[in-house]
Amino acid sequence: MSEVALLVDAASRLKEPFLMVIVGEFNSGKSTVLNTLLGRRYLKEGVVPTTNEITLLCYSKTDSNKQERCERNPDGQFICYLSSPILKNMNLVDTPGTNVILQRQQRLTEEFVPRADLVLFVLSSDRPLTESEVSFLLYVQQWKKKVVFVLNKLDLYQNASELEEATSFIKENTLKLLGIADLRLYPVSARSALEAKLYALSFSAQNYEELLYKDPRWISSRFQELEHFLFSFLDGSTDNGMERMKLKLETPVAIAERLLDSAERLLLQQHDKASQELISIKEVVSSIKVYSMKMESDSISWKKRVVYMIEAAAAQAVKLMEFTLQLSNIDLITTYAFKGEKSSPIASTSTLQNEIISPFLSDVQRLLGEYSEWLHSKIVCEGELCLDRLQKQCNNELDIGDVTQSKTVGFLEHGEELSKKVMDNFSASAATKLFEQEIREVVFGTVGGLGAAGLSASLLTSVLPTTLEDLLALSLCSAGGFLAISKFPSRRKEAIQKVRKVADGLARKVEEAMQKDLLEATEKLNDYAEFISKPYQDSAQQRIDWLLETQQELATTVQKLQDLKVQIQNLHVS
Incomplete structure (x- = not known):
């Protein structure tokens, strides 16, 4: 019973x-x-x-x-x-x-x-x-x-x-x-x-x-x-008889006390359970933020790989430019010195585009695609784990499966993929033209105003091995050509710095875009965690509020019962 x-x-x-x-x-x-x-x-x-x-x-x-x-x-x-x-x-x-x-x-x-x-x-x-x-x-x-x-x-x-x-x-x-x-x-x-x-x-x-x-x-x-x-x-007329009457009256009171005591303990247990449940739900949401920090830490290796690929391509381009911009490269010098702006693209330009930039772009786009898939798979997997933990934590008391399924795509779908967009906007032909333009400017700026005699003398002064007397004589005969040729290394260095500057700028833009992709993905994950946890948090909080209200009502009832016990104890034989 x-x-x-x-x-x-x-x-x-x-x-x-x-x-x-x-x-x-x-x-x-x-x-x-x-x-x-x-x-x-x-x-x-x-x-x-x-x-x-x-x-x-x-x-x-x-x-x-x-x-x-x-x-x-x-x-x-x-x-x-x-x-x-x-x-x-x-x-x-x-x-x-x-x-x-x-x-x-x-x-x-x-x-x-x-x-x-x-x-x-x-x-x-x-x-x-x-x-x-x-x-x-x-x-x-x-x-x-x-x-x-x-x-x-x-x-x-x-x-x-x-x-x-x-x-x-x-x-x-x-x-x-x-x-x-x-x-x-x-x-x-x-x-x-x-x-x-x-x-x-x-x-x-x-x-x-x-x-x-x-x-x-x-x-x-x-x-x-x-x-x-x-x-x-x-005998109701005796003190013992009055005690019997009190005991008779106290029997249901004692049962009510036991019932209220059980109810108080049950309410306290339920309150502790609901409070712990609410804490656990919040801990699940907090764990998403910790996971987001871990993703940011893991993304560093992805950024390093992309930057390394950009730096490697830039190093190849610099090496190609250094190889091309040599005074011993008579074909290059004569092409720009005598044909000027009307000269055809040199072989190095084709090498840059076909052997350096094109493979580089293909490899970087592939890596950024893998990065995007990594971000997406991580937040989807963690989102599913978050929902699973919430459902297990709350013993499936609140069924929100249909709601979360209908909203999952909207929350965790692929983003704009800004990092891939940066590389899509990178023009291989523009980079090639810039490379060729820098070579043209270095060469033409060095030898373009010397003419045939000056160029020959300058080249002889710079290239041909001879005695100190021969060099002094040639220098005296072609002082202007020697002065022009002497500026070649600094111009070449400036051109190389421009190439590296372009590469550094591209690396910076890609890193910033990858970071934005990461922040967008983790923000989606955090928003999703808040969304799916809200019904659980609301349910737990409503239970806590109801239990507190019930405990107050129970305390009032207990006090009334105590007052009743006092009244029973105050009964006496008339």
């Missing part, structure tokens, strides 16, 4: 007889205590089931001379209807041993104990407070039940000192183990009391009490103290 059902059931039973559950270890004398309370040996074979059963004893108006009626209800509960006077205002529950209860009798622990108004715990003088008894008492304490202890088999103690030692042991250990300070303990000898009652009843029903109270067995059994306590519980 659920705690909610128990609460409803307990509230509906407020007008029913007081319910007392009798528990104890095997052979502690529970049945003898019950028979003594009932005044007859009702609990015997053939009338009541074995002690492995749980039996509810109720009052019946049946003539005491007739057979008492016992039956098993459809729900499995065994009920005996007896004519004992004590049952007029009190129902009794007879139980198996506490070890059997803990192991097999789930119904008792889940139904009868929570509903009980009083628990009569029978201990045996030869083994008080066994392990199973302590375990069961700990369970009873969870329901904050009123427990009255009966120390049975009093006659086993030889003197008052032994009895005092036993009662002290029980009180100390119940305080230590169970926290029970106001222990109510009745030492009795149920067997002697039952024998005295049966003897008195066998003689005369009219003089029953007179015979009973004179019987030494009844006096020594000390059972009258327990009986007086229990019967005074049934």
